[in-house]
Amino acid sequence: MTDFVFPPAAPRSLPVTGGTGRFPIGRVFCIGRNYRWAPDEPAPREMPAWFMKPATAVVPAEGLLPYPPGTEDFCHEVELVVAIGRGGRDIDPAHAEADHVWGYAVGLDLTRRDLQQQAKRVGGPWEPAKAFDHSAPCSPVVPAAICGHPREGSIRLTVNAAERQHADLSGLIWPVPELVAMLSRSVTLMPGDLIFTGTPAGVGPLQRGDVVSASVAGIGEFSLTVTH
Structure with a gap:
């Protein structure tokens, strides 16, 4: 038995739709711009940038959402999340879904936008803008055995019942297999890793008291109330 100097924290996990087990969370990878935000936006020639959040940023998407400290521009970004069940390095995109994706x-991807803009101006890291507590609310994980591997379907976010973001998963510039392969060329993916796949146009600020609702067709939906 390992003699820890203090009791280690319990692993973070998410409930699983249709089962009693839980999905253990490893690392959280977040993909940058992966939808066209304007109809005439040219297709990118390079894969998108990515950054990370700690597993401790992931919380069940239910109930209250604390307004974070240190910001006056707290923004929403709804995303399809990929849950990795089998890791690997240099994964072939043709095998990524069937062999490595456990569910969705x-x-x-909540953001302290003012801190992000400050970081961009000086070339600083994004962790203060992205990696804060409660910055990655997430629905239960749906096993791919139940939902398949979605390539189309509505992705939507409203604030106080007013639509802010609405797109189709078919609008992902780089689809899930390519994202999994890209990440695996840089790091060895592991079971429990989550991949936030990018957000559509329409990101905007949240205020205390707002009710934010998000959904992906065939995967799930939730509502949160922003609190102090």
Whole structure:
């Protein structure tokens, strides 16, 4: 038995739709711009940038969402989330879904936008803008055995019942297999890793008291109330 100097924290996990087990969370990878935000936006020639959030940023998407400290521009970004069940390095995109993706969820990549803009101006890291507590609310994970591997379907977010973001998963510039392969060329993916796949146009600020609702067709939906 390992003699820890203090009790280690319990592993983070998410509930699984249709089962009693839980999905253990490893690392959280977040993909940058992966939808066209304007109809005439040219297709990118290079894969999108990515960054990370800690597993501790992931919380069940239910109930209250604390407004974070240190910001006056707290923004929502709804995303399809990929849950990795089998890891690997240099994964072939043709085998990524069938061999490595365990399931899918709906998540929010919450952002302290003012801190992100400050970081961009000086070339600083994005962790203060992206990696704060409660910055990755996530729905239960739906096993791919139940939902398949979605390539189309509505992705939507409303604030106080007013639509802010609405697109189709078919609009992903780089689809899930390519994202999994890209990440695996840089790091060895592991079971429990989550991949937030990018957000459609329409990101915007949240205020205290707002009710934010998000959904991906066939995967899940949730509502949160922003609190103090």
